[in-house]
Amino acid sequence: MSTSFLKLAGAELWHITPAENLPSIQKLGLLRPVSMATLAEVDVKELRLRQDAVKLNLDGPRARLPHQQALLAGKGQDFLDPGVTLEQWAMVLEKRIFLWPAGQGKTFKESLGVPAATIRLKSETLLRMYGPNMDLSPIVSGMARLNPARRGEWMYVPASDAEKFPKNRQRLGMVKGDDTVAEVSLRTDLSSASLSWALAAPLPTGPDPD
Numbered sequence: 001m002s003t004s005f006l007k008l009a010g011a012e013l014w015h016i017t018p019a020e021n022l023p024s025i026q027k028l029g030l031l032r033p034v035s036m037a038t039l040a041e042v043d044v045k046e047l048r049l050r051q052d053a054v055k056l057n058l059d060g061p062r063a064r065l066p067h068q069q070a071l072l073a074g075k076g077q078d079f080l081d082p083g084v085t086l087e088q089w090a091m092v093l094e095k096r097i098f099l100w101p102a103g104q105g106k107t108f109k110e111s112l113g114v115p116a117a118t119i120r121l122k123s124e125t126l127l128r129m130y131g132p133n134m135d136l137s138p139i140v141s142g143m144a145r146l147n148p149a150r151r152g153e154w155m156y157v158p159a160s161d162a163e164k165f166p167k168n169r170q171r172l173g174m175v176k177g178d179d180t181v182a183e184v185s186l187r188t189d190l191s192s193a194s195l196s197w198a199l200a201a202p203l204p205t206g207p208d209p210d
Helices: 002-009 019-028 033-039 086-094 106-111 123-133 159-171 192-198
Strands: 012-018 054-057 062-065 097-101 116-122 134-137 183-186
Touching: 002 123, 002 134, 002 159, 012 019, 012 123, 019 062, 019 116, 019 192, 033 054, 033 062, 033 086, 116 123, 116 192, 123 134, 123 159, 123 183, 123 192, 134 159
Parallel strands: none
Antiparallel strands: 012 097, 012 116, 054 062, 097 183, 134 183
16 A cells, blocks of 8 residues: 555655744644634635635634635536535535645645745655545646546545556546546644654745745
C-alpha cells in the first residue's frame, strides 16, 4: 500500500492556505471547513458556494475560508452525477482538507487573491496516521471552469487502495489512459500534534516568498 501511494502522490503533499490562517493552524491544526463552522457556531450550509472569502472566529484565532468561484463556475453545467446538486457537491468538499502533490496548486494559490503560505507535509507519515481517511483524486474537486470533467464521490480512491487508482476511471469507461493524482484529501481534521509530526519543513510563519 505504502509503495503504491507514494509512487502516485510523491514524498510530499502541500496544503496551500491564506497566510493569515497560520496562527489558527499553529493552535488548532488543519481543520475542515465543516469543523471551522462548528467552532465559529455557524451553519456550514450558509458557507457553501461562497462567492467571496469568509472570515470565521475559531474560539480565539480567526481563519479565512477562500471563495468558491471556481466551483460556482459550474452552475448550469452537466458535470455532476445524476441527482447530485451543486449544493450537495459543495458539502462533500466542506468535509475535506485538500492537499496538492508537491509543486502543484499554483493556479489555486493565485486565485486566493491574498498572500498565501504553503505547508509541506510528509506523505508517508500522513498515510500511517490517516490512511483510512485519505483519498486520491484524478481531478481538482472544486474546479468547474470551462469543460469540467464528470465527478462524484466514486472518483475518490482510498489511499489503502492506491494500486487501483490509475485505472479507476478506465474501469468505468470514462477515460482511456491511466490517471495521475491531481489532489489528495483528508476526511478528518489534522490536529496540531499530528501536524507537527507530519511536517516536512517547519510551519511557515508568514507568506511564501514571491
